Amino acid sequence: MGETLDQILQPGRCHTMKVDLRLYALVDPEHTGGHDIAALAAAVVKGGATLVQLRDKKGSTREMIARARAIHAALKGTGVPLLINDRVDVALAAGVEGVHIGWDDMAADDARRLLGKGAIIGLSINSAERARTAPIELLDYVCIGGVFATTSKDNPNPPQGVAGVCAFADIIRPRAPKGFPVGAIAGITAANAGEVIAGGLDGVAVITALSLKPDPEAAARELRGIVDRSLKVGAGAPA
Ligand SMILES: Cc1ncc(COP(=O)(O)OP(=O)(O)O)c(N)n1
């Protein structure tokens, strides 16, 4: 038996490391724009992505593990963590840095028990109720869904707009430790990322804005520049 949650969450033994959510690239075999998925992940990281997720909704378990291993190998030495969407077992098998879970996926306490205190665990939030009840103490970040319309997800959340997403972030922040990262996802592009960051989010998570570009590295460089400049403005530094 591994450690209990109480042991994992003992004061001074907290799992939380600072996750850099500024440019979170989701790579998805159904939305690669014809790029090899491992080469795509490496390219966006070269361009400035700070976190990568393998979102593989249709692959077999073996395919997912093989993709995860290939992407993890391509990111070796970059220091950028790889997370697996939905699947704690795939993350464990491939030896990656963590998982992203939604409210229909494995519960955060089960994921934390299985993955241990050193893993990164992120959670999707898409309502005020979820912002109020998310188990922040078990998490390394949250990502608020449905900011704009998206074609990359089946049954997408209704678009909340920047104001809606920021209202959820305002519920989460007082419940979370200082510096706890809160990002946003859905339909974010170079044209609207600045607005999202200016609203008070710590980063943007994207598929299309990087994967479907002919030059994903250049697209990542542009988007990361927008995020960094908007974060500086928010912090009161010169643009
Ligand atoms: C960073 C990030 N945010 C949100 C999601 C969506 O998670 P979920 O609602 O569980 O939907 P699926 O992606 O699993 O279809 C995500 N994957 N990543």
Ligand SMILES: Cc1nc(C(=O)O)sc1CCOP(=O)(O)O
């Ligand atoms: C995986 C995912 N989750 C979402 C949510 O709203 O929770 S939107 C989404 C897909 C995001 O892709 P794109 O950047 O192409 O819009």
Ligand SMILES: [Mg+2]
């Ligand atoms: Mg999910």
